[in-house]
Amino acid sequence: MTFSIAAHHGGRFGIAAASSSPAVAARVVHLRDSVGAVASQNITDPRLGAVLLDRLAAGQSPREALDSVVGSEPSAEYRQLTVVDASGAAATFSGGRTLGVHAEASGPHCAAAGNMLSDPGVPAAMCDAFDSAAGELEERLLAALAAGLAAGGEAGPVYSAGLATVSANGWRDTDLRVDWQENPIEALGGLLEIWLPQRDDYVRRGLEPAAAPGYGVPGDDR
Template sequence: MTFSIAARCAETGMFGIAISSSSPAVAARCSHARAGAGVVASQNITDPSLGFSGLEMLATGATAEEALGRLVASTPFADYRQLAIVDARGHVAGHSGERTLGTHAMAKGEGCIAAGNLLSNTGVPQQMIAAFEASSGGLPSRLLNALAAGLKAGGEAGPVRSAGLKVVHNVAWPIVDLRVDWHDQPIEALQDLWAVYEPQMEDYVKRALDPNAAPSFGVPGDE
């Protein structure tokens, strides 16, 4: 039903997650990130509250392993949940309950973790990690490269319909929060959306922090 990769950029301190699913609007339920704290992917018969709770734990200093243990212990339905966590130091932890759907797998790398369920094969997460670690450039692009690699490696057993990219940095809101909620080729559409948004990403942050120093909006009537 879902495959994702969550990561921390060691150079910038950014956190992010890229995710795709056969279900609609997967990123609305499964992707959770907070600047300075970390990332939580809460997927497979999703309970979004686990993502919010996990971020609170990370924000107060819990490691990925500690947060994972507390989340699993806190829910009576841990067997149904798949969780992937990255903490502020780039440590990772993951859980796939006994009732995780279909073929499922998880892979870990340096500051990154990939997980999936109802996969076409168990090698998908490892291919995502390999693509992420081999990529250069900014964190959003690397996450998208990894997501595309997961699809190329087989992705889900069936066609995917939604995808999302979320990245946080030095402000209280996501600097990237892009979603394709229903599409025949959602990962490709998400890549196209990122190509449009990438050149403007920093401008939106500048406009929020200091409109007087921000670039023009570049729309008709803006002089």
């Protein structure tokens, strides 16, 4: 029901995901400043995202973190997980009960996975697109998600998509979601076009409120 990519670029972490089920990013995306990115999907247990990030923060590699969590998790055979750390190392896991056609792939500073796919080459296409794309991390993640859809995506239509990033500021500086709509990846791209030119200004509002610009909103008399 999901295809996603987790990635690291320039000290930032991000994940993009799409699914036939609603609100995919609410369950799949797990990010932590200066630590890593974890996608937890298939028959999803969102709690595993925090557990894996804790293992990375404790000094384990993505493979060590995955192996330790999978080895102690009774329901691991139902889970599909990807992990990327601050060095750009990546690891993936798909349990034996992962749904439908499923696959994983990894590339420089990224890892992708999918289940109920129309083609097992979808994750590899996503990693290739991320590696070759230019621009901000958000733009590279969106390119990867679009490449996954172009490579076949899910066996059925997708209706939700999300993209989030962290940049060591203490919160998600990008967190965009299309929770139920036809063509959600296209809609996500439209949101990103609106958001990206304003992103750094909103970060500045949090870190340096006296220096933050206004946007001419009624009631803002700065």
